Amino acid sequence: MKLNCNGKILDLGSPGVMGILNVTPDSFSDGGRYLHRDAAVTQALQMEKDGAAIVDVGGESTRPGARPVALQEELDRVIPVIEVLRDTLSIPVSIDTSKPEVMAAAVQAGAGLINDVNALRSKGAVEQAAKLAVPVCLMHMQGQPDTMQQAPRYDSVLDEISAFLTERIDACVAQGIPHEQLLIDPGFGFGKALEHNLELLRRLRELEKLGCPLLVGLSRKSMLGTLTCREAEQRVAASVAAALLAVERGASVVRVHDVAETVDALKILEAVSREQR
Ligand code: YH5
Numbered sequence: 319m320k321l322n323c324n325g326k327i328l329d330l331g332s333p334g335v336m337g338i339l340n341v342t343p344d345s346f347s348d349g350g351r352y353l354h355r356d357a358a359v360t361q362a363l364q365m366e367k368d369g370a371a372i373v374d375v376g377g378e379s380t381r382p383g384a385r386p387v388a389l390q391e392e393l394d395r396v397i398p399v400i401e402v403l404r405d406t407l408s409i410p411v412s413i414d415t416s417k418p419e420v421m422a423a424a425v426q427a428g429a430g431l432i433n434d435v436n437a438l439r440s441k442g443a444v445e446q447a448a449k450l451a452v453p454v455c456l457m458h459m460q461g462q463p464d465t466m467q468q469a470p471r472y473d474s475v476l477d478e479i480s481a482f483l484t485e486r487i488d489a490c491v492a493q494g495i496p497h498e499q500l501l502i503d504p505g506f507g508f509g510k511a512l513e514h515n516l517e518l519l520r521r522l523r524e525l526e527k528l529g530c531p532l533l534v535g536l537s538r539k540s541m542l543g544t545l546t547c548r549e550a551e552q553r554v555a556a557s558v559a560a561a562l563l564a565v566e567r568g569a570s571v572v573r574v575h576d577v578a579e580t581v582d583a584l585k586i587l588e589a590v591s592r593e594q595r
Contacts, residue, residue, distance in 0.1 A: 319331050321431070321453045321499070322430075322453075323372070323410035323411075323412075323430025323431045323452060323453060324410065324425060324428060324429065324430035324431075324452050325430065326407075326408065326409060326410035326430050327410070328371060328372055328409075328410055328430070328431065328453070329371070330531050330570045330571070332588060333565045333569065333570055333571070333572070333584055333587075333588070334370075334371030334372065334570065334571050334572075335369065335370050335371055335372075335561075335571070335572055335574055335577055335580050335581055335584065336370065336371065336372045336373070336374050336412065336533070336571050336572065336573040336574065337362070337365035337368075337370040337372070337373045337374065337574065337575075337577045338374055338376070338537065338573060338574065338575050339358055339361060339362055339365070339373050339374060339375050339376070339399075340376055340377075340379075341354065341355075341358050341375060341376065341377045341395045341396050341399050342354050342395065343377075343391065343394060343395050355398050355399055355402070358375075358399045359399060359402045359403065359406065362375075362399075362403055362406075362407060362411075363406060363407070364577075365577045366407050366408065366409050368577040368578035368581055369577065369578070369581035370409060370577045370581070371409060371571070372409055372410050372411065372412055372430075372431065372571070373403065373407065373409065373410075373411050373412070374411075374412045374413075374414050374433055374573060375396050375399055375400055375403070375411055375412065375413055375414065375424075375429070376396070376413075376414030376415070376433075377391075377392040377393075377395030377396040377414075377415070377420075378392050378414070378415060378416070378417075380414070380435050380463055380508075382463060382466060382467040382507070382540075384463055384464070385464075386463075389417060389419055389420070392415065392417065392420050393419070393420060393423055396413065396415075396420065396424060397423055397424065397427050400413065400424055400427040400428050400429050401427045401428060403428065404427065404428025405428075410429075410430035410431060411428065411429050411430060411431075412429060412430065412431035412432065412433045412455070413425070413429040413431070413432055413433065414433045414434075414435070415432070415433075415434065416434050416435060416436035416439075416440050416443065417440060417443075418440060418441075418442045418443045418445075418446035418447075421434075421443070421446050421447060421450060422446055422449075422450060425450045425452055429452070430452055430453075431452055431453045431454070431455065432447055432450070432452060432453070432454045432455070433454075433455045433457075433533075434447075434454065434455065434456065434457065435457045435459055435505065435508065436457075436459065437456040437457055437458065437459070437482075437483075437486045438454065438456065438486065438489070438490060439486075444489055444490055444493045444495070445493060447490070447495060448490075448493045448494045448495050451499075452499070453499045453500070453501065454490065454495060454499060454500055454501070455500075455501040455502070455503055455533050456483060456486045456487065456490070456500060456501070456502050456503065457502075457503040457504075457505040457508065457533075458479045458482050458483055458503065458504050458505040458508065459505050459508035459509055460472075460478075460508065460509025460510070461509045463508075466508060466509035467507075467509070470509045470510050470511045470514060472514060475510070475514045475517050475518060476517070476518070476521050476524055476525075479504050479505075479518070479525070480524070480525060480527075480528065483502045483504075483525070483528055484528060487500055487502070487528065487530065497529065497530070500530045501530055501531045501532070501533045501570070501571065502525065502528055502530045502531075502532060502533070503532070503533045503534060503535065504518050504522070504525060504532075504534065505535075506518065506519070506534060506535055506536050506539055506541065507535075507539045507540060507541060512541050512544055512545075515539075515541045516541070519536070519560070519563060519564065519567070520567075522534070522564060522567035522568055522569065523567050523568045525568070526568050531570035531571065532564075532568055532569045532570055532571070533569065533570065533571040533572075533573060534561075534564045534569045534571075534572055534573065535572075535573035535574075536557060536560040536561060536564060536572070537553075537557045537560075537561070537572075537573060537574040537575045537576065538550045538551075538553045538554075538557055538575055539553075542556040542557060542560060554576050554579055557574060557575070557576060557580070558576065558579050558580055558583045561574055561580050561583065561584070562583050562584070562587055565584060565587060566587065572584075
């Protein structure tokens with residue numbers, strides 16, 4: 319129920335919000351070397367004030383079609399931010415990466431959870447995560463980020479994701495990562511068409527049988543754009559609705575851009591769900 323994230327606690331006793339913090343690189347041409355770093359830290363502090371349970375720091379864009387980021391580039395983006403957040407936030411920070419070198423440097427800098435969209439399938443990643451001994455979120459993805467949305471295909475989306483996550487849990491446990499340190503995520507939008515995403519959300523509860531807390535990311539994703547005909551920045555209401563539906567179907571953590579709005583919505587859900595005194 320409580321996860322120790324490198325000294326800071328993620329309490330999953332009630333559903334929590336993971337705030338998304340995308341970190342862009344510092345450069346000389348933008349008016350100051352630390353501009354981006356300071357902006358990221360300010361945004362993380364606001365997320366904590368707004369009620370986030372954890373902040374997810376990412377330096378590699380995993381959006382469909384995105385180009386990979388080089389190791390040094392990713393380190394330069396995320397490590398300075400994580401170092402500041404270690405000393406300024408009470409809540410834990412997760413590192414959104416698939417690279418074992420980034421996992422190690424991030425945990426060294428204070429990160430308390432590894433969020434890997436590649437489910438520790440990169441070479442050496444399971445071994446590295448086992449050594450670092452922090453909780454890990456394993457996410458399902460069909461295909462590779464550059465091509466995954468071209469023609470997603472499933473015979474049974476729930477069965478295939480369930481089998482994939484079971485295999486990844488087993489691989490982690492075999493390398494010494496305790497089951498209790500694992501979260502699972504069906505990976506909305508990662509090699510999935512609209513019909514797949516909708517069936518996944520409808521039947522999310524079925525993943526509870528794997529015995530790990532569920533984390534889901536639906537915030538501003540294109541399935542919400544398809545359903546509402548809105549651009550990414552105008553998908554807040556759709557994102558809050560989707561987060562609420564996910565928590566109602568068993569999600570323990572929702573990964574979102576709009577922390578304050580989502581925290582408010584979850585307060586209503588919690589009050590209604592709570593047993594009357
Ligand atoms: C996730 O689901 N997603 S990065 C496309 C968008 C909007 C948002 C506008 N990392 C997940 O957030 N980690 C990402 O269209 C994640 N689960 C976990 N655990 C993609 C993203 C996004 C992509």
